[in-house]
Amino acid sequence: MSDQNSIAGRLVDGFWHNNPGLVQLLGLCPLLAVTSTFVNGLGLGLATLVVLTMSNVLVSATRRWIRSEIRIPMYVLIIASLVTCIELIFKAGFPALDRSLGIFIPLIVTNCAIVARAEVFASRNSVALSLLDGLAMGGGFAVLLCALGFVRELIGHGSVFARLDLLIGGEVLNGLQLIDGGFLLALLPPGAFFVLGLAVAGKNAIDQRRREAAGFRLSI
Amino acid sequence: MEFARRDAPFIAPKANVASIMRQVLYALMPATIVYVWFFGAGLVFNMLIAIMFCIGGEAGMMLARGKSIRVALGDFSAIVTAIIIAFALPPLTPWWVTATAALFGIVVAKHLYGGLGFNIFNPAMAGYVVVLVAFPVHLNFWVAPRIGDLDYHYVTIFETLSYTLTGTLPDYLTIDAISRASPLDAVKSALSTMHTFAEIHANPMMGDFGGRGWEWISNYIAMGGVWLLLKRIIRWHIPLGVFAGLLVPSGLMYLIEAGNHASPGFYLFSGGTMLCAFFVATDPVSAATSPRGRFVYGVGIGFLIYAIRRWGSYADGVAFAVILMNMAVPAIDYLTRPRIVGHIKHGKAPGA
Structure with a gap:
């Protein structure tokens, strides 16, 4: 792993080595619940990315004035205010997507990945670094949400990128219908667990291969 | 004079996995015949398809894990899983439903947990549950048993095969005519x-x-x-x-x-x-x-x-x-x- 506080180090940490979903296994509730389609995953991923980045910046900026005894309630207060803003923006800008995501937009408050970053990183580092960390961690989480949504939509519905209009507006876009119908299980909660489990296993397998390759190079 | 020294157990057990699994298969034979008498040949097709995919899944996973295929296929455990899956499914089941159950049972429930001896869940039941959740329509379609009804239609081998391979019955036959709760x-x-x-x-x-x-x-x-x-x-x-x-x-x-x-x-x-x-x-x-x-x-x-x-x-x-x-x-x-x-x-x- 490269230097923890370099830009590249932060990014690699958020997207790979410490990915909130794949490695820390945080925020699994929205991760599993809304990723039935790509557009749902993308919508919630973007919302989480924005909240996480802004909460990191605010927590970091106020870290000298928040007493450590009451820091958790303060974090929750900051995050809840941000989530309320996001929720109102969704209701105003993307009403259909808001209906589709339902309770999981307000529930971003309870996403422990966000509180964890505030506690572990933002409260101990500068504003610029915290901004970078929020972008990396939120980005890693959003990419995972999109990937899960993509795979589950493909297996469950047989389609790719359906209903992107929920996010970008305009006419109804039905995406690419590859097969008619699909494997219902992928859309149900157990399917989410299977896909996530395989994703985690795949990440670990890649890491292991790399470690072995690195080990061989050292021994030579 | 030298005596061979042996450690306990002194009486080697005769049973091994293969012989136990074979006996289980024998024990299900009478029930298979009676089942076919009442519900037609669908069970046999399901068994063949399930065995094919169970053995295929078992061989593929052993290959992927770098182990001996011969050992895994020689112990008959995949075949027992296949037979139990076939008994659990309705007699008329499209082949892809049976295949999903078989592959899930063997690949996910058995080999991803470490293979025979390490699986937490019964592979046959895990595979069956997956298709029960994923294909509820197909799993609720039971044909009427042959018990001497006046309007009873005996589902022929051709009709059974047609449904198993394509998921549709021949045109002259509707699901309502042969199905019963x-x-x-x-x-x-x-x-x-x-x-x-x-x-x-x-x-x-x-x-x-x-x-x-x-x-x-x-x-x-x-x-x-x-x-x-x-x-x-x-x-x-x-x-x-x-x-x-x-x-x-x-x-x-x-x-x-x-x-x-x-x-x-x-x-x-x-x-x-x-x-x-x-x-x-x-x-x-x-x-x-x-x-x-x-x-x-x-x-x-x-x-x-x-x-x-x-x-x-x-x-x-x-x-x-x-x-x-x-x-x-x-x-x-x-x-x-x-x-x-x-x-x-x-x-x-x-x-x-």
Whole structure:
């Protein structure tokens, strides 16, 4: 792993080595619940990315004035205010997507990945670094949400990128219908667990291969 | 003179995995013949497809894990899984449903957990549950048994093969013409519409205990099970536990209010009770280990079967009951550890 506080180090940490979903296994509730389609995953991923980045910046900026005894309630207060803003923006800008995501937009408050970053990183580092960390961690989480949504939509519905209009507006876009119908299980909660489990296993397998390759190079 | 020195055990056990699995297959043969008599050749097609995909999945996974394919295929365990899946599925099932169940059972439930001996869940039931959840329409389509109805249509081999391969019947035949609710389904929906069990039981589709025709398959499966008991391949703790767990609550309910509850005999000879008690729950890998633990495990399965049949939304609950109790096995094993010789009861050390 490269230097923890370099830009590249932060990014690699958020997207790979410490990915909130794949490695820390945080925020699994929205991760599993809304990723039935790509557009749902993308919508919630973007919302989480924005909240996480802004909460990191605010927590970091106020870290000298928040007493450590009451820091958790303060974090929750900051995050809840941000989530309320996001929720109102969704209701105003993307009403259909808001209906589709339902309770999981307000529930971003309870996403422990966000509180964890505030506690572990933002409260101990500068504003610029915290901004970078929020972008990396939120980005890693959003990419995972999109990937899960993509795979589950493909297996469950047989389609790719359906209903992107929920996010970008305009006419109804039905995406690419590859097969008619699909494997219902992928859309149900157990399917989410299977896909996530395989994703985690795949990440670990890649890491292991790399470690072995690195080990061989050292021994030579 | 030199004596060969040997360590215990001095009498090598004759049984190995392959011979045990073969005996299990023999025990299911009479039931297979009776099943085909009542429901047509669909079961045989399902068996062939399930065996094909189970063996394919097993060979593929052993290859991927870099192990010997010959050992895995020689122990017949994949074939037993396939046969049990085929028995659990309806006689007319499209091939992709059977294939999904077989592949999921072998690849995910068995090999991703470490292969034979390490799987937490019974592979056959895990595969069956997946298709039960994923293809509810196909899994509720049961053909009428051959019990001498006037409007009975015997589903020919050609029609069966057509449905198995394409998922559609020939044009002159509709699903409604040959399908009929399974006894468990019929009793559940009739009870929920305020019919008494005595009324339901007077219907000619009902036999002495279970559905007419269906109960005979259960009888022959039970005979196979008893044969396994006599051959000492399975022991009595789990089957007895399943029966106790199913019959005690259903018997009590039937005694209290015979109108609103099906009789214990009906539950015993319906659906997958017999197959579960003798062939599924007794899987030595995913069951509890100590004799007492096995009895508790069986009781849990029996009670869950009753609970799901009586109050659940699925007609039969055998697969779910087995999977749920598979999860409880570590706890059961921990709580029913046999007393070690010389130790005081209840695990208390002297003076503690």
